[in-house]
Amino acid sequence: MPHDLRLINAFEVSPEADEAFLADWERARESLAIQGGSGAIALFRALRSDVDLRFVDIARVDAFEERFASHPSLYEVVYEDGTPDREGGVVLINHVEVPAGEDARFMAAREHAREALASERGYLGTRLHRSVGAADFRFVDFARWSSPLMFSRAVQRPEFKQAGSATSYAAHPALYTVIRD
Secondary structure (H helix, E strand, O other): OOOOEEEEEEEOOOHHHHHHHHHHHHHHHHHHHHOOOOOOOEEEEEOOOOOOOOEEEEEOOOOOOOOOOEEEEEEEEEEEEEOOOOOOOEEEEEEEEOOOOOHHHHHHHHHHHHHHHHOOOOEEEEEEEEEOOOOOOOEEEEEEEOOHHHHHHHHOOHHHHHHHOOOOOEEEEEEEEEEEO
């Protein structure tokens, strides 16, 4: 069975550099189309400007060499639930630093947290990605929510806080919206 592989690239872009970053990103996307690339790239921007990884793109091909610090790696889908690809709402993208050999422990803790959220109003679906090679972030979780408010309410619930406190992995979560598709 072939793997469903995606390139996920997280970018460190300061808010004042948005225009330059978007211009570079568009040029790279056009270049991929000219070179026969898949063009299947979605670009997400964090809802808040104070997160470390403000932009994330997801593609089936290597996006581009850029002027901004980035964290690309090739990922395979290892878990999917619901309808994370539907339009609308917001997307929680959480880059997680999991040391080699701790996949099973991380996935068990992550499943416990997912179960605490999956029954909440506004949860639409999730997809967990695991790197297939060297990566700054071993896992990237992608979860669709109907709105920032519904997500905020869900993560305030005691069940989620208890499940979330059971893990000690460095994580970089932020809510995003699609700004290019």
